Amino acid sequence: MGEVYGTQQRPRKRRGRRLLITLIVFLVLLGAVLVGLDRFAASYAERMISDRVAEQVADQQATSEKPDVTIEGVPFLTQVLDGRYQEIHIQLPHFSGPAGNGRTLRTDLLDVRATDVDAPLDTLRSGNGDIVAGAVTGTGTIDYAQVAELINQPGLKLAEQNGKLVGSAPVQALGQTFDVSGAATVAVKDNVVQIRFSDVTAAGLPDVPIVKNLIASYVQKLAVDLTVPELPLNLKVQKVEPQPDGLRFTAGATNVPLNTGGL
Incomplete structure (x- = not known):
């Protein structure tokens, strides 16, 4: 009886192993299908936003x-069902736009991130209702060669030094050429970047009224207002900081509608 019992158990074990292997293969294939479906849905949504x-x-x-x-x-599909998206990252290479007075501002990359996006599934299905990003931020850099070109003063060179914007340029005075230099303040007001130089000095520059007036006049020519081009997603420039590679601006917006003109 013992031998018969052992003979009956072996096929059951083999069948059990085959069933387990089949189940594992099925789960792996199902996972692959779900991952593929998730990636397809995300790619479709990304193309639409683009x-x-x-x-x-x-x-x-x-x-x-x-x-x-x-x-x-x-x-991605879990976020769709939940109606909440962690973050949407949008990169616009070589973004440029009008900066007023026939000028153009360019940045190699406008990097935008929309976070805390509320997009209820019913809204996606019906098209009725709002899709809103709780916060949107954007950053870009305007290189110093471009800023100097916009100021349009011969020989002007700009750079960052200890977190400040500094400039230098040759100036003619009393039949001589002096290399003057100074620091500038950079401020933002109503989406306009204001650059103002002060404390401009030069080694060996004569301390006489006519030269002082000449330098004061030159400093005024260095002042410039740059209107920031209209940015996507209602972004408004909030801060500009001198960096080694140029003026880096940060823009922001809150509660941005993504389906009613905000995008």
Whole structure:
């Protein structure tokens, strides 16, 4: 009886192992299908957002290469069902736009991040209701060669030094050429970047009224107001900081509608 019992158990064990292997293979395949479906859905949404951003850039008389959009956080479909998205990352390479007085401002990359995005599933299905980003931030850098070009003073060179914008340029006075230098304040007011130089000095510069007036006149020519081009997603420039590679601006907006003109 013992031998018969052992003979009956072996096929059951083999069948059990085959069933377990089949289940594991099925789960792996199901996981692969779900991952593929998740990535397909995310890619479709990213393309749609990219197209909308490109349309808005064109409407604002600005230009850029095709926006590169990434919906952060996985899985994507879980975020869809929940109606909340962690972050949408939008990169606009070579963004440029009008800066007033026939001038153009350019940045190699306008980097935008929309966080805390509320997009209820019913709104996505019906098209009724609002899709809102709780906060949007954008950053970009304007290189110093471009800023000097916009100020339009011969020989002007700009750089960052100890966190400040500094400039130097040759100035003719009393039949001589002096290299003057000074620091500038950089401020933002109503989406306009204001650059103002002060404390301009030069080694060997004569301390006489005519020279002082000449330098004061030159300093006034260095003052410039740069209107920041209209940015996507209602972004407004909040801060400008001198960095080694240029003036880095930070823009922001809150409670931005993404389906009613904000995007």
